[in-house]
Amino acid sequence: MSETTDLIHDMAEKLFGDMCDKNLLDEAEKGVWPKALWSAMEEAGLTRALTDENAGGSGLSIGDAMVATRVAARHAAPAPIAETMLAEWLAASAGLSCPAGPLTVAPVLRTDKLSMAREGNGWRLKGVAHRTPYAANAAAIFVLVEAEGKNFVARVGTSMTRIAPGHNVAREPRETVSFDCALASDDVAPTEIDAARLRAFGAAMRTVQIAGALSRALDLSLQYVQERVQFGKPISKFQAIQHNMAMLAAHSAAANAAADIASEAAETDLDPIKIGVAKTRAGEAASVGAALAHAAHGAIGFTHDHTLHFSTKRLWSWRDEFGKESEWSALVGRAGLNAGGAGVWRKIIAQ
């Protein structure tokens, strides 16, 4: 890790650690926008992490931005940090500027196809994007859409859309956005990014977030098993508990390694195989890890009052978003089948 990376990590750890307390997370679940948190993130430069410094951003590398994202996820920060980065990246690819405030991207489902056609001097964008993260909170939605056989990015002010509420199981906003809007020609620009690449970057983000959330579930569990007394001793003294904690830690370590793979891929070639590997492995770690964390906590961890669910519900959501394990492992597996026995090692695993 470079010195900058360490600084970003420590700064994010302090910021999110201080601000994301139970009260803030409870309020966010009720739909209250965490204004103070977002302002603090703005001040720290985390809301324009990927935007060039001369355009008012922080100009972080993708790797360093991922470090901040991992820490934010560790503290279950209820704000679109990853989505804003995705939007910045998409906007930059098309040379579009970003308005102030939170941002998001659409569509995030493979099954949602929007359409865009020329109208007057500009364009008309139509269609419905389901499960769009934080749409109602966003200043703009950056839409990736195909038109005239090319990929375009459209910058759409949220007020131009119709938004129906919705959430993932962690109560993070995932809304249905209906578009039927006239866009000025300078709100639309072509991009080299296609739907597969956007999905890959999104999956890399969620992989990193899973690693963050799982490390928190591990911390909470390690702390709890050393405090909780049954049969006259801390339950951490029981071998079954020790072994479950060992497995939780092992899966958390694997998720972190997967997140490192995803970050490196996002920073370089966005190789869908590497990202598929990472999302697949992290998704599995999320499933196993969340189950072990809950098992160790007993009934108290099953309550809304305890904080464990802020992490585990995010794990259950993020493992599915931008492609669940089956989607990504199918891609990795097909590449292996195409490479064949002789090629799988040399062309894929150790290429």
Place this chain on the structure above:
Amino acid sequence: MAHLNFAPPPPFNETTEKLRADVRAFLDRELVGMTPAERARSWSGRDVAFSRKMADRGWIGMTWPKKYGGHERSALERYVVLEEMLAAGAPVGAHWIADRQSGPSILKFGTEEQRQTIVPRIAKGECFFCIGMSEPNSGSDLAATRTRAKKVDGGFLVNGQKIWTSGAHVSHYMILFCRTDTTGEDRHAGVSQFIVDMKTPGIVIRPIVDLSGEHHFNEVFFEDVFIPEGALLGQLGDGWKQVTNELSFERSGPDRFLSTFTLLVETLNALGPDANERAAIALGRVTSHLMVLRRMSRSVAGMLQRGEDPAVQASVVKELGTTLEQEIPEIVRMLVDAEPDYGADNPLVAVLAHNMMHAPSFSLRGGTREILRGIIARGLGLR
């Protein structure tokens, strides 16, 4: 809070990738005609001539000092050679243990004379080792060792028995772990390691046939076996510390997740690009696990290179890695409509039979699953 940190592995570079190309060219030449069933033996497959050829190329004792016959290459370069060998199913078994742990132990704890007389021969592929740890009543509980080396004039007299000793019948030396002091209370004190010449009078080796009908491991009996003072490895009574160090080398390498790689290869060959979606998902999952384990294992190689102690991380790699190795035959069973058959001409069902029958041993040899989980839990501060 105690986290298991896996630092980013040292990156591959021009040197490692040039080496990788050399190893691949060598394997393409040398392994022609080797059947999948032979490759499935992985690092249990032995071929002394092959070991010599590797030694000629400087691929045994790669990281050791030149003055002891080594090649002073990086841990990462060694890693590249190991993983390429295992992925190809090369018969590396003859020298595996000596290269992986006995040589490094002698270099670290041995006397100058031991280093000079033994280590160069290991690097030449002329000298093979076995591990004398387990006993009938001392398996996971290694400190319960009862084999005894008693101080006598000019050396030690050994009495006792080892068991499950892989390759004892084809090894030149054993690193013997045994008790040298029976007086103390502390079970971890009073144990030592010796470099024992397997031709020493009084040593009797009896084969043990495994469930698949093969002979790899043995019982080794010691009856008034005299070993000279110079055979003591490290300090008298330091055996526990030394053996713990040795096990870090034993636990973290690519041999802990690639043992059943040949089965993945044969499955991909058998199913082909038109395989159904279910197969693609299952095999993609296996591939994903392998790639993440590879990164974690390289991270441990980096720690070893820097002289850090990765005992806990090594246990994580072995635990996740052997679990995957054991899962692979179970997954393949569900993808192919055929029964495992050891002697079949069909390479897939022959390899499946081999891997399925050997799978139980993966989470026993080198420390059982339960023992590894205990080590990880200790690393987390729970015990």
